Amino acid sequence: MTPYNEGAVIYAQGEPSGPLYLVEYGAVRIHRLTYDGRRQISAFHFAGEVFGFEADGEHHFYAESIDRVGIRTLRPFSEDSNLEGVLPLALQSLIRAQEHLLVLGRRTAMEKVASFFADLNVRQGETGNVYLPMQRSDIADYLGLTFETVSRMLRKLIDARTIRLASTKEVQILNLEALEDLSQ
Amino acid sequence: MTPYNEGAVIYAQGEPSGPLYLVEYGAVRIHRLTYDGRRQISAFHFAGEVFGFEADGEHHFYAESIDRVGIRTLRPFSEDSNLEGVLPLALQSLIRAQEHLLVLGRRTAMEKVASFFADLNVRQGETGNVYLPMQRSDIADYLGLTFETVSRMLRKLIDARTIRLASTKEVQILNLEALEDLSQ
DNA sequence: CGAGGCGTTGATACGCGTCAACCCAGGTGG
DNA sequence: CCACCTGGGTTGACGCGTATCAACGCCTCG
DSSP: OOEOTTOEEEEEEBHHHHHHEEEESEEEEEEEEOSSEEEEEEEETTTTTTOOSSSSSBBBEEEEEESSSEEEEETTOOOSSTTHHHHHHHHHHHHHHHHHHHHHHHHHHHHHHHHHHHHHHHHTSSEEEEOOSHHHHHHHHHHHHHHHHHHHHHHHHTTSSSSEEEEEEEEEOOHHHHHHHEEE | EEEOTOOEEETTTSOOOEEEEEEEEEEEEEEEEEETTOOEEEHHHHHHEOOOOSSSBOOOEEEEEEESEEEEETTTSTTTTTTTTTHHHHHHHHHHHHHHHHHHHOOOHHHHHHHHHHHHHHHTSSSSEEOOOOOOHHHHHHSSSSSHHHHHHHHHHHHSSEEEEEEEEEEEOOHHHHHHHHHH
């Protein structure tokens, strides 16, 4: 198990790929930059999730730690391990990417932010308390928005008593039904 | 090998999944509808490509033929076939989905349309002639735009002598470099 | 105490969506 | 064989939602 401090590069675009990575604790962002500095975050990964799939032996994205992270390396392609379990994990990543396509392509800013919180709530155990280790600009780059717009949507959700901010990194869901209606 | 006429449903959201599907000829669209009628096309598939991956035994998208299509069914999960080849195919789908995320999240309408043509050009053999079996609204729903905007971007590309329309369904690329510059 | 990074809020601009009119090609029926 | 109809595509006028630009507050760290 390897620990990383926040903001560390776990792998970079262009590096050779190989192992898979299991998040033991903390959060990771997967992203890519365009020539002109725009950034798209394609995924966040939390404890228990696996990332690092590549088709051709080379990483096409950056993986960076968001907070303090523990990563275990899996080597499913070495001779002494099974390929059995890999396909379901890859399919899980595919499903997530496809769901994200729906959000990016056909949702308003409000719907994007609402569905982001609804998704995190499910992935964090449906406690109604969502932890946001990433900063606003990370959320924006994940949802295809600006951080100002993310901030404004938060304000609207707060004013509507749908959520509450315990701190800038902790969201309490006050009205899950309303949130899910917005997420569609 | 099963032939389908245009507009046929190959599988529907909610149906049990199982086999994979190999396109022998023609084109297929994979899409989903939102409660309020908006549609997101997550992928197009052309001859030689495989689709139909699901994580949990159920289809979460619709697969429909765009024109006349021939489909071969693959049953990699039956006992007499190999699972070997499936992972690379699944990873290919994952890569495509991730690339598409970049396009949907951080590109202008012009860049989306340009990168769509550049992508089709590559997938159709880089001949400089791109065949568009799908209608404008399909392209729009794939790129997260309206069909009017797609039409307007076409007009701009034509006026800039970047492409030419041989017919509404045939694009000739006149200036590949310019197209790729727009695609990033 | 000062500086810098992150977040919020406000004013304004603009890209794309919406709505509407029109064109064109293909198919059908008289 | 032509008139008509229908659906897909194009183009234009306008409005809205989100980006952009800017100011400011707060917290952390030196």
